[in-house]
Amino acid sequence: MRDYLVKRGASALATLALAIVLNFFLFRIMPGDPTRTVVGDFRVTPEVRQVLIHQFGLDQPLWVQFILYLQNLFMGNLGVSFQYRGTPVVSIIFGRRLLNTFILMGSSMGLALIIGITIGTIAAWKRESKFDISTVIFSLVTYSMPVFWLGMLIILVFGYYLGSIPIAGTMTVGLTYSNVFEYAADYLHHMTGPLVTLTLSFVGFYFLIMRDSILDVFTEDYMLTAKAKGLSDRKILFRHAMRNATLPMVSLLAVEVTYLIGGATMTETVFSWYGIGRLIYEAVVMADYPILQGIFVVMSVAVITANFCADVVYAFLDPRIRY
Amino acid sequence: MKRKTPIGAALFAFLLLMSTLLSIPSGHAAWYTPPKEELKFPMMVLGWDDWSVHSGEALAEQLKKVGIAVEVVPTDDSAMYPRLADKDYGIEEMSYGYEAYPSHMFYRFHSSMDCPYCGNDAGFRNATVDGAIDEMLRTTDKEKARDLMFQLDQMLAENVPYVPLFLADEYHAFRKEWTGYVVMPAGPLSRLNMLTMPNIYSTAGKKDFIIAFNNEPETFSPMAATTGRSLFYSMNLYDTMLAFDENLQPIPWMATDLPEISSDGKTMTFQLKPNLKWHDGKPLTARDVIFTFEYIVAQSATGGNAGEVLKYFDSGEAPDDLTAVVHLKEPYVWAVEAFGTQYIIPEHIWKDLKYDWEQPLVQSDPKVAIGSGPFKWDSWVPGEYVKLVKNPNWWMTGHPLIDTMFFRKIDTESARILAIQKGEADTERYSVEPAFIAQAQANPDLVITHAVDQWDYLLVFNNKSPPFDDVWLRRAIAYAINKEEVVKRGALGYGTVTDSYCAKPFYPFWSNPNVLTYPYDLDKANKILDEQGYLDIDGDGIRELKDVVAAYQKEQQQKQEQEQQQKLQEQQAQMMQNLTYVAIAAIVIAIALYALYRRRKKT
Numbered sequence: 001m002r003d004y005l006v007k008r009g010a011s012a013l014a015t016l017a018l019a020i021v022l023n024f025f026l027f028r029i030m031p032g033d034p035t036r037t038v039v040g041d042f043r044v045t046p047e048v049r050q051v052l053i054h055q056f057g058l059d060q061p062l063w064v065q066f067i068l069y070l071q072n073l074f075m076g077n078l079g080v081s082f083q084y085r086g087t088p089v090v091s092i093i094f095g096r097r098l099l100n101t102f103i104l105m106g107s108s109m110g111l112a113l114i115i116g117i118t119i120g121t122i123a124a125w126k127r128e129s130k131f132d133i134s135t136v137i138f139s140l141v142t143y144s145m146p147v148f149w150l151g152m153l154i155i156l157v158f159g160y161y162l163g164s165i166p167i168a169g170t171m172t173v174g175l176t177y178s179n180v181f182e183y184a185a186d187y188l189h190h191m192t193g194p195l196v197t198l199t200l201s202f203v204g205f206y207f208l209i210m211r212d213s214i215l216d217v218f219t220e221d222y223m224l225t226a227k228a229k230g231l232s233d234r235k236i237l238f239r240h241a242m243r244n245a246t247l248p249m250v251s252l253l254a255v256e257v258t259y260l261i262g263g264a265t266m267t268e269t270v271f272s273w274y275g276i277g278r279l280i281y282e283a284v285v286m287a288d289y290p291i292l293q294g295i296f297v298v299m300s301v302a303v304i305t306a307n308f309c310a311d312v313v314y315a316f317l318d319p320r321i322r323y
Numbered sequence: 324m325k326r327k328t329p330i331g332a333a334l335f336a337f338l339l340l341m342s343t344l345l346s347i348p349s350g351h352a353a354w355y356t357p358p359k360e361e362l363k364f365p366m367m368v369l370g371w372d373d374w375s376v377h378s379g380e381a382l383a384e385q386l387k388k389v390g391i392a393v394e395v396v397p398t399d400d401s402a403m404y405p406r407l408a409d410k411d412y413g414i415e416e417m418s419y420g421y422e423a424y425p426s427h428m429f430y431r432f433h434s435s436m437d438c439p440y441c442g443n444d445a446g447f448r449n450a451t452v453d454g455a456i457d458e459m460l461r462t463t464d465k466e467k468a469r470d471l472m473f474q475l476d477q478m479l480a481e482n483v484p485y486v487p488l489f490l491a492d493e494y495h496a497f498r499k500e501w502t503g504y505v506v507m508p509a510g511p512l513s514r515l516n517m518l519t520m521p522n523i524y525s526t527a528g529k530k531d532f533i534i535a536f537n538n539e540p541e542t543f544s545p546m547a548a549t550t551g552r553s554l555f556y557s558m559n560l561y562d563t564m565l566a567f568d569e570n571l572q573p574i575p576w577m578a579t580d581l582p583e584i585s586s587d588g589k590t591m592t593f594q595l596k597p598n599l600k601w602h603d604g605k606p607l608t609a610r611d612v613i614f615t616f617e618y619i620v621a622q623s624a625t626g627g628n629a630g631e632v633l634k635y636f637d638s639g640e641a642p643d644d645l646t647a648v649v650h651l652k653e654p655y656v657w658a659v660e661a662f663g664t665q666y667i668i669p670e671h672i673w674k675d676l677k678y679d680w681e682q683p684l685v686q687s688d689p690k691v692a693i694g695s696g697p698f699k700w701d702s703w704v705p706g707e708y709v710k711l712v713k714n715p716n717w718w719m720t721g722h723p724l725i726d727t728m729f730f731r732k733i734d735t736e737s738a739r740i741l742a743i744q745k746g747e748a749d750t751e752r753y754s755v756e757p758a759f760i761a762q763a764q765a766n767p768d769l770v771i772t773h774a775v776d777q778w779d780y781l782l783v784f785n786n787k788s789p790p791f792d793d794v795w796l797r798r799a800i801a802y803a804i805n806k807e808e809v810v811k812r813g814a815l816g817y818g819t820v821t822d823s824y825c826a827k828p829f830y831p832f833w834s835n836p837n838v839l840t841y842p843y844d845l846d847k848a849n850k851i852l853d854e855q856g857y858l859d860i861d862g863d864g865i866r867e868l869k870d871v872v873a874a875y876q877k878e879q880q881q882k883q884e885q886e887q888q889q890k891l892q893e894q895q896a897q898m899m900q901n902l903t904y905v906a907i908a909a910i911v912i913a914i915a916l917y918a919l920y921r922r923r924k925k926t
Contacts, residue, residue: 084541096705152737160741167742168733173533173708272734274706285371287401 004315012308019300024069026296027289028062069293078294083286089294093276100170101263101275104191108198109256115199116206117249121242123207124214125233135207143204151197151270158193165193168272194271198264209252213245220244247318254303254310261302262295354402355412357788361865362796362857363392367406367415370397374757375417378488378780378813382416382804389803389848390859390866408439410446413785418491418778421508423515423571423664424657425825425833426631428475429456432484432824446787447484461654463588465832468656472825473835479824480839483797486782489810489818490828493754493776496743496763500527501750501770503724507569508829509777512752514554517566517576521697521717524724535739535748536730540709543700544691545666546624546678555752557627557666559711559728561694564593564612564647565663570831573660577607577667577695577718581659588654589637591662593647600716601669602693602700609641614670616649616662622678631661669693697723706732744768757815775819775828790868795855801841803848 053059057068072079078089116139123132142150159167166172170190177183217223218241226236263277276295283291358364368379376397383393393414398406406412421427430442433456437443455478459471493510502525504511505518512519512534523532538552545557564578573581577599582591599607616636619629637652649662672693692700697719698711709730713723731748733739736756742748744766754776755763764771782804784791791797810818819828822841827834852858857866860875867875 084539100706155738155741160745163745167745167747168738169707169731171704171707173729173731173747174531174710174727269734270738272732272738274732278734285400 005312008308008311012304016300016304019304020070020073020297023293023296023300024066027293028065073297078297079290081291082288083282083291089290092279092291093294093298097274097276097279098261100273101268101277102260104194104198104268104273104275105260105263107191108195109202109259111195111199112202113206113249113253116203117210117242117246120207120210121214121237121245124211124218124241125237127215136211139204139207141204142200143208145201146266147197147201147264148266148270150200151194151267154193154197155270166190170274194267194273197267197271201264201267206249206252209248210245213248214241217241217245247314250310250313250317254306257302257306258299261299353409353411354406355788357413358790358868360871361392361863361867362390362790363394363865364413365394365396367396367398367403367412367417369403369417370399372417374491374780374813374818378809379416381809381812382782385805385808386800386803387864388845389799389852390857390864391800391803392865404440407444410444410785410787413788413791414782415444416488416780416782418780421490421777421779421826421829423567424660425472425830426657428472428825429460432456432479445484445783446785447482448786449478449482452478452482460656461588462656463584463654463658465656469833472833473838476823476825476835476838480841482794483784483801483841484786485784486797486801486804486841487821487824487826488780488782488804488806489814489820490826491754491776491778491780491814492817492819493772493774494760494763494817495750495772495774496740496755496769497750497772498743498746499768499770500525500529501532502526504772505569506772506774507567508571508775510754510774511772512555512750513777514551514558515567515571515777517558517563518568520559520728521719521722522724529749530726531729532725532727532750533729533731533748535733535742535751537732537734537736537739537752539705539732540703540730542626544626545668545694546619546622546626546629546673548626554627556709556711556730557694558696559698560692560696560700561666561668562599562607562696563664563666564595565660567660567664571829572832573663576663578663582649582663584659589651591649591651591658593649593663595645595647596718597645599695599718601671601695602714603669604716605669605671606644607667607669607695608644609647610644611670612647612667613639613641613649614674615665615667618668618673618678619665624678626666628661628665631655631657632665635661667695669695698728701727708732757817760815760817777829779821779826779829780813780818793855793869795851796857798841799848799851799855799857802844802851804841805843807843 057065060068069079076090078093081087081089081092084092119135123135126132154165155167158165166189171183171186172190175186177186223236223240226240231240261276262280263275265277265281267273268275268277269281279291280295282288283295355365366379366383369375376395379395379397383395386393403415403417407415419427419431427442430436431445432443432447432449432452434443434448434450434453435441437446437448452475455471455475459468459475462468462471493513495506495511497504497511501523503519503522505516505522507513507516507518509515525532540556541550541553542548543553543556543560545554545561548554548557562577564576565573565581566576568574575581577595579594579596582593584591593609593612595607595609595612601607616632616639618624619632620636623633635651635653635655635658637650639647639649641647649658651658655661676691695714695717697714697717699714701710701712703709711728713726717723730752731742733742733748733751736759739748739751740755740759740763743750743763746768755771760771763769782800784797784800786792786797806820810816810820821828823834823838825833825835827836852866856869856872858872859866860872861867
């Protein structure tokens, strides 16, 4: 067991190192000129431009920039943003944006997971029934529907025509809250639209995987054994089938951790949800390399950690895994 | 079985990657190669700007009709501007942007601005034009300067460094209870328009005015703001000595009148209104005005009109609290506007504050937001809104008429329009996007204003790169463009065609009414191209380059001459042959006749 952990840990660290190096060079080989973002307006004089470029260290040779990058990274410094003139990237990422994204993505993924697993299990059990067919069709439709279009429809119908949800943002403009609950209520009210949109877009995927995985399990010998033992349907389904079928979901979730931090660019944009997905988009458009680099580092750390955890959890869940 | 450890493999991969990546050259190779055979080249358009892309497509179709093949290449900001800086392109089309006064006549055409990121993207160099620009810039008498501007415009029209296409139209949607806003070129809510915010009010008695805005503030510091998105905040928090009226002419604002200008044009004297106050209650004096200019120069600040202040400010003094005397290094035609509309900062706060790009956001230092403008800083919730409140001590008594202004962040135009229609916002910061204009106009709850916007779309040639160094080619292209059609396609009809380099709809004062124009005329375009030797010699619908045509023609001529000679020889040979036949026939006849004659004699 200890050997296994050490091996997994070492490979996780090596992957991280690789990601960090790639992260630096990826942005250096991209076409385009970050100095223009720094300068902002093309009408500034060449002298002012030189000053700005020097301030951001963009006149240094590549390897010097690389060493500076590593140095700063180890000190938890992700650099300063180009577009938000000198604001530290750490304070841009670890702030309201990350919290908003985390709450929105966490709750919609959680909700989608619960719904997906439940109806997936039932659909597999009642295979080829009307319930099964209708849920498969429903999830295929929501899964393949463009998420921004769904979001726009929800805004149009519920935000504009019915007026039951706000059109944008996470809070009512200019409102002062007398207590935390009032703020939470306003926040949740604003979250309804993006939450529904994202849950609908996620649920189909979880549902289909769960359904397939249960159908797979049904063919295993131990299911026959369970039946032969005279266990009730409910017990077979939830105790034996569902538990074993959830295994692939664990590795799936480890990959999907990226979304928790990376957010959903389209949904966040449609609902003006102030999150990381929107930040990534803005940073790409503005060639704001420090922000992109920062987000990628944080995301790779999260994914690698989550995968490591998944490996460990797997070892506990699945006795077939040999160290 | 012993397997290689994952660490070893990873380390190996890591080293391999490092060595390959470090060997990547950091400079970029040239993108553009000038055409060698025929008039066929890529045209860059700005990928994210639908107007630029669709206008480009319309242009490509039009130029095809005169035998010029253009391939539209949507290009990203970050790729486009470096290429323009390196002059690594042949032809491009996008919008540039007008200021309140036509300073672009210097930036875009003077040869000293033909450097990376300086403004003369066309790489246009012409000594006569340079001279005319220099003379115009030094003329402080506006009428005289205007005459010079007319001449300059004519010179440019003859040279066609680029083809002006159209100005975007500005349609602003307000909820109908709002009134008092002032519509001028660039619209009722631009950074050139200082009149709207103090004067807007609601007939329904609303005191909160909500502006939907898709951007976050980059900086609130008037010393660092370089884009319209940031300068709009500076404009409301800080005050200027002059403002612009509906025709973009300067009018007194904090100053009692337009400044007095000395006869040599190098000294301006501004008189301030009495009892001006900063947001913190301290008096605003002429010393603050002079301090602002000194500060910009001392710190090489970048915001507002800093560029022009840096270039022209020599020294200044404040003989009393209300008189600010500014000495210039040399006379400048728009010195009144440039210095008059610079945001004035308080000396008592900024004298110890270094101009620093690292802390220009108010959050890190609320002092940065102390100005003397019509609104005071209140709060900012990142990603949600910025809140400014009325400055009750502002010099225009009783104004602003609203209590609060909110900038509410809404990311997409479809959501912004819905928010305005629903009443969650009262207007938006920018123009309504074309696809939504008809819908907004049909809504009885909204009032739609109309003006020309400051975004001027241009078809720019790289004047240094053949074949665009040929002025006749540029003229022919100018004739071949149907601008009305481009507006229809590119801007869904919501644009105003421009015919000169200082366009009349935006600069009614400065625009030459009799300037040479290039009305749409396919015959003329074709005629010029034919005359200049751009002919389609291989019949594929695309005209070949002059040199290619010339070489081809020479070859053809040689061939023809050769053929002619050969023909002549053949003719001669034929003649000789014929002659021989005739001679033989004559001899035969002669012999026959002789023989006949002899026989007659015998008998």
